[in-house]
Amino acid sequence: MAPGPGVGGWQTATVLTIVEETPHAKTFRLRLSEPTGHRAGQHYVVRLTAPDGYQASRSYSVASPPEPADEIELTVERLPGGEVSTFLHDEVVVGDELEVRGPIGGWFVWEGDGPALLIGGGSGVVPLMAMLRLARRAGHGGSAHLVVSVRTPEDLYYNTEMTGPDVTVVYSRKAPPAPARAAGRLAPADLAPLVDRAQTVYVCGTSGFADAATELVVAAGIPADRIRVERFGPTG
Numbered sequence: 001m002a003p004g005p006g007v008g009g010w011q012t013a014t015v016l017t018i019v020e021e022t023p024h025a026k027t028f029r030l031r032l033s034e035p036t037g038h039r040a041g042q043h044y045v046v047r048l049t050a051p052d053g054y055q056a057s058r059s060y061s062v063a064s065p066p067e068p069a070d071e072i073e074l075t076v077e078r079l080p081g082g083e084v085s086t087f088l089h090d091e092v093v094v095g096d097e098l099e100v101r102g103p104i105g106g107w108f109v110w111e112g113d114g115p116a117l118l119i120g121g122g123s124g125v126v127p128l129m130a131m132l133r134l135a136r137r138a139g140h141g142g143s144a145h146l147v148v149s150v151r152t153p154e155d156l157y158y159n160t161e162m163t164g165p166d167v168t169v170v171y172s173r174k175a176p177p178a179p180a181r182a183a184g185r186l187a188p189a190d191l192a193p194l195v196d197r198a199q200t201v202y203v204c205g206t207s208g209f210a211d212a213a214t215e216l217v218v219a220a221g222i223p224a225d226r227i228r229v230e231r232f233g234p235t236g
Contacts (some may be wrong), residue, residue, distance in 0.1 A: 028131070
């Protein structure tokens with residue numbers, strides 16, 4: 001993703017809280033030393049510097065809405081062998097300082113100014129959560145609907161917020177007891193009641209998920225120019 005509006009230089013961010021979302025994902029709430037503000041859908045780069053000068057950096061989507069401007073939440077999946085994600089999970093504690101740069105991204109963003117259908121696979125839900133939280137905070141939650149597909153209940157990020165008429169959860173491998181829907185991949189029937197040609201559709205996930213979800217959206221009648229897709233791979 002190319003840098004977009006609002007990108008600044010490196011700055012220090014202080015870790016305010018750390019929340020375990022799943023056994024393999026944590027959300028880090030950071031206070032920025034130089035408030036920059038961000039748009040729902042953007043990301044920041046986190047950089048680590050070793051005592052010998054070696055540096056490693058990775059990009060992480062912002063899960064929090066644009067306000068307050070001096071705080072962001074980054075949800076990080078711990079990947080085996082991942083330099084940055086492993087350090088963040090195993091070493092970082094509240095009060096630590098991190099180097100960050102951003103916000104980055106100017107296309108996969110939602111300003112909250114029109115109806116949106118948000119479709120995320122696994123950790124692809126992170127930037128979409130910023131959009132859903134923006135809609136809820138603005139008091140017009142009906143303008144955005146989130147569809148998230150995860151393998152099992154244990155893989156669901158932001159569990160306590162995944163309720164209400166503006167969220168649909170699809171479990172692809174194992175559903176919870178007494179599910180509203182049997183386990184299985186995202187299907188046309190999941191999207192049919194939610195599709196509106198006036199929407200902008202945001203799809204985020206692995207390449208395989210993004211391609212499959214985009215095909216479903218196009219088949220449902222959404223024009224291609226109203227679909228924005230963000231593909232990602234492992235970010236260690």
